[in-house]
Amino acid sequence: MPVLTRLIPSPVVVDIRAGALDDLGCVLADERISHSGKLAVAVSGGSGARLRERVAPSLPGADWFEVGGGTLDDAIKLAGAMKGGHYDAVVGLGGGKIIDCAKFAAARIGLPLVAVPTNLAHDGLCSPVATLDNDAGRGSYGVPNPIAVVIDLDVIRDAPVRFVRAGIGDAVSNISAIADWELANRVKGERIDGLAAAMARQAGEAVLRHPGGVGDNDFLQVLAEGLVLTGIAMSVSGDSRPASGACHEINHAFDLLFPTRAASHGEQCGLGAAFAMYLRGAHEESAQMAEVLRRHGLPVLPEEIGFTPEEFFQAVEYAPQTRPGRYTILEHLDLKTDQIKDLYADYVKAIGS
Numbered sequence: 001m002p003v004l005t006r007l008i009p010s011p012v013v014v015d016i017r018a019g020a021l022d023d024l025g026c027v028l029a030d031e032r033i034s035h036s037g038k039l040a041v042a043v044s045g046g047s048g049a050r051l052r053e054r055v056a057p058s059l060p061g062a063d064w065f066e067v068g069g070g071t072l073d074d075a076i077k078l079a080g081a082m083k084g085g086h087y088d089a090v091v092g093l094g095g096g097k098i099i100d101c102a103k104f105a106a107a108r109i110g111l112p113l114v115a116v117p118t119n120l121a122h123d124g125l126c127s128p129v130a131t132l133d134n135d136a137g138r139g140s141y142g143v144p145n146p147i148a149v150v151i152d153l154d155v156i157r158d159a160p161v162r163f164v165r166a167g168i169g170d171a172v173s174n175i176s177a178i179a180d181w182e183l184a185n186r187v188k189g190e191r192i193d194g195l196a197a198a199m200a201r202q203a204g205e206a207v208l209r210h211p212g213g214v215g216d217n218d219f220l221q222v223l224a225e226g227l228v229l230t231g232i233a234m235s236v237s238g239d240s241r242p243a244s245g246a247c248h249e250i251n252h253a254f255d256l257l258f259p260t261r262a263a264s265h266g267e268q269c270g271l272g273a274a275f276a277m278y279l280r281g282a283h284e285e286s287a288q289m290a291e292v293l294r295r296h297g298l299p300v301l302p303e304e305i306g307f308t309p310e311e312f313f314q315a316v317e318y319a320p321q322t323r324p325g326r327y328t329i330l331e332h333l334d335l336k337t338d339q340i341k342d343l344y345a346d347y348v349k350a351i352g353s
Contacts, residue, residue: 005014008195009235011126013148016224021051021152022117025058031246033114033147034088038063041091042078048094051155055093055245062091062342070097072134072141073105073273077302079105081273089147095119095163096131103130103143112147118155119163120223122170122265123243125149126231137256151224152218162264164214164223168296171226173247174204176273179280180245180328188327193242199233200242208247208292213322243278246279247272247327252322254307263305270298271305275316278347280329290351300351313340 012032013318015023028034039062043049052064065081068074078101084091090109092102093116106113107130117125124131124147130141156164178201184190203226210217233242240248255262263270270293277286290300299305302312317337320330335343 008265009128009145010232011146011148011228013150014126014228015149016153016221016228018153020150021055021116021155022058022149024055026090027148027150028114029093032147033112036088037041038087039063039083039089040065040069040082040085040087042055042098042251044094044098046094046286048098051093051118060251063087065102067094070100072132072135072139073207074294075101075104075130075132077184078102078110079108081110083267089114091116093118093201096121096124099125100132101131103146104132104141105241107141107143113144114148114150115146116150116152118283119159120151120156120167120220120227122167123234124225124232125151126228128231128235129240134324137230137259140240145231146275149228149229149301151228153220153224156220156224161214166264166299167223167227167265168207168214169231169268169273169293170243171207171223171267172204172238172292173266173269174200174226174230174243174275175208175285176247176276177241177243177245177283181241181275181334182264183280184327187332190327194236196233196237198230199236203229203233208289209217214296216273232260241326245321245326246276246330249319249322249326249328249330250275250315253319256322258307258311259316261306263299266298267305267318271300271302272319274300274351275344275347276329278350279335279343281334286347287351289302294299302331309341309344313337313344315341 001346041062042065088110090106092099129145131142185192207226210222230243247269254268274290
């Protein structure tokens with residue numbers, strides 16, 4: 001009887017702990033990552049550059065490339081600068097924009113990527129997607145998963161706390177995204193990848209139910225692991241479905257309708273998830289999610305990120321247009337402004353002040 005299995009696209013090394021950055025040289029010396037020590041390291045002018053002095057002595061064979069921003073042009077320019085360098089791998093050291101630029105550049109020149117994030121703002125640090133600004137606004141580009149992920153919890157704690165909060169919102173929104181996937185399965189017959197759904201759901205639940213706070217190593221460990229698992233879940237399913245439902249549609253609507261005023265990705269996704277859970281009739285779950293988001297200092301009402309209720313109604317009504325073909329509770333209910341207004345009033349009462 002043959003044993004049937006599938007290969008899971010995942011990093012060969014995941015190192016999440018305090019002080020992990022001090023052992024980055026040892027991780028990169030792994031023969032599966034670099035056999036010659038010749039590496040291209042992409043850094044920002046901010047957090048990554050500040051860590052260069054600390055890391056550089058352990059990477060004598062590395063060339064360093066400063067990345068100006070998070071645009072498609074920046075990523076293409078980075079790939080051009082690295083091309084022909086005969087490197088074994090690319091290292092992205094910095095925030096989300098740098099990691100995404102490094103992902104795209106590494107894919108463009110056919111090299112593996114090592115992700116060394118300096119904050120936990122979203123689940124893109126280990127996902128098969130690079131999100132980059134372009135002439136049309138913002139685009140998502142398919143790339144291979146990182147070959148290794150190194151997350152130093154000391155570095156994460158030193159970053160502005162708003163980045164940790166944003167990561168919490170993004171992780172918790174998995175719960176709403178999976179509920180949307182299950183809805184699409186029941187109503188539209190959309191296939192669910194059970195492994196991807198389980199990974200993403202458990203990542204979100206672990207963050208939601210952890211009693212710790214943003215300054216606790218134990219909580220940061222769970223959050224970092226949850227974001228990594230979410231990225232792997234997207235690779236398993238082959239798309240962003242395990243982590244993107246109505247919550248992310250509402251986030252994208254904010255970004256498109258109010259590009260100069262939009263809040264962080266994770267803040268908008270967390271708010272969108274709490275409201276989407278209420279829309280699907282999961283009122284207790286919505287209230288619990290709102291309570292946890294509040295405990296961590298995240299918004300659960302649009303006013304808390306600078307939007308009026310009327311602007312929120314506009315975003316919710318527009319949200320389905322942001323992901324044509326994706327079926328969520330928003331497409332299912334097909335709400336108009338007056339209906340959204342009434343449901344929002346009930347949501348506000350349900351979650352309390």
